[in-house]
Amino acid sequence: MRLLHCIFSFNVGGAETMLIDIINQQVQIHEVGLCIINNAYDINLINKINKKCKVILLNRKESSKNLWNVVKLNKIIYSFHPNIIHCHNSHIIKYIFLHKFYKTFLTVHDTRLPLICAKYYDHIIAISQAVKDDLCKHNIKNVSIVHNGIETHKILHKNSSSLDKIQCKIVQVSRLEHLKKGQHFLIEALNLLVKEKKTIPIKISIDFIGIGSSETYLKKLMSKYNLNDSIHFLGLKDREYIYSHLKNYDMLVQPSLNEGFGLTVAEGMVAGIPVLVSDIEGPMEVIESGKYGFTFECGNVFSLAQQIKYIIEHPNEANNIAIQAQKFATRNYDISNMVENYDQIYIL
Structure with missing residues (x-):
């Protein structure tokens, strides 16, 4: 299976450090890529990712409306040819032209987040029952609960x-x-x-x-x-x-x-x-x-x-x-x- 994780930024935070752990486990059995869209990332965090994972830095300026960044993102996706696109921010999917041709997943990491684009994903992963309940209030379906994990x-x-x-x-x-x-x-x-x-x-x-x-x-x-x-x-x-x-x-x-x-x-x-x-x-x-x-x-x-x-x-x-x-x-x-x-x- 070819998995491509997409995230806007990759600075120190709970979601980012946990994603490192996830990727380092997944590369043992899957081909995994990570696309960081914005030019906001911590190189020390990136260095903790297993070298088997292909890390792609789009280097988009935050909040930029330059269409070339969208084109570059889609070229990256086409080149990687993933079976699964796993996003960690709901807005990412609106920049993926042919998202209907991929299996798309979104992890929602908190309650009270803007979720206007969540309905376009094939499946939503909530990190807790509390997050799932919040999603249900917005009439978002196809939700599964997967609790956060740590390297205990x-x-x-x-x-x-x-x-x-x-x-x-x-x-x-x-x-x-x-x-x-x-x-x-x-x-x-x-x-x-x-x-x-x-x-x-x-x-x-x-x-x-x-x-x-x-x-x-x-x-x-x-x-x-x-x-x-x-x-x-x-x-x-x-x-x-x-x-x-x-x-x-x-x-x-x-x-x-x-x-x-x-x-x-x-x-x-x-x-x-x-x-x-x-x-x-x-x-x-x-x-x-x-x-x-x-x-x-x-x-x-x-x-x-x-x-x-x-x-x-x-x-x-x-x-x-x-x-x-x-x-x-x-x-x-x-x-x-x-x-x-x-x-x-x-x-x-």
Whole structure:
């Protein structure tokens, strides 16, 4: 089978890094190509793709309306002669002249995305039930669910049997976009907990891993509450760093306002640390509605603070849930499961 993945940009992000894993698995049994349409890509990410994959850089200027780019894209597709065209943005298909002569697939990576072109694909792959439900609201059919996957064997496991009794180190991994990812709620919750230091005798710290447009705002919020000694912005870190350091934390918190899945939640589970997520559809699906993690009311700072406090005060319960979550995530969210499910959908 000849598979051609098409994506607009290829900078550091969950969808891009996961696509690397998918391609590196698929090249073992298929002929695979990757077409990056825009001139927005990270060469370090590209270098992580197996050399068996043909990487094609169209180098279109973002938002360009130059028709020559469309012609070049179609020449690339014709030259590669794929059986399957797998897109990772719904708008790509409108630039493919003869898309009806190929089997076309679209992976939808989040809720609330513009999906005006989704109806032109032969099949849609939703990364979660939450995403599928969102698609159904737009009357989009032919949808299958394939959960995101990770290379679980690369994530180092936490060794300690319970939370540190001297300090609690919290990690949050995502783009710094507080209106979507909700990092400001976590800062405000820490402020509430610091005020309760008489009832919580251990030091609580937060490491934010990621970059984004909200970094200045979040740092100002941190300073406003005098939390500079307790909060650290570590910037952008590659996956190898994250996979080797998750085990050093006592808790992963994902306070998102909307989230299609929550890959970092699954990674925290595999590392064996307790995870705490807002009670929205995607992350709740990852932790099986609270069976394999803790939840708080989305957007409720007091609820978030109380749940952090609960996890700290109940280390044995948190550890037991984390152990079960590790087994569940390793079994269900490994990248091999995702690739196998893709193959089954391709031949439908």
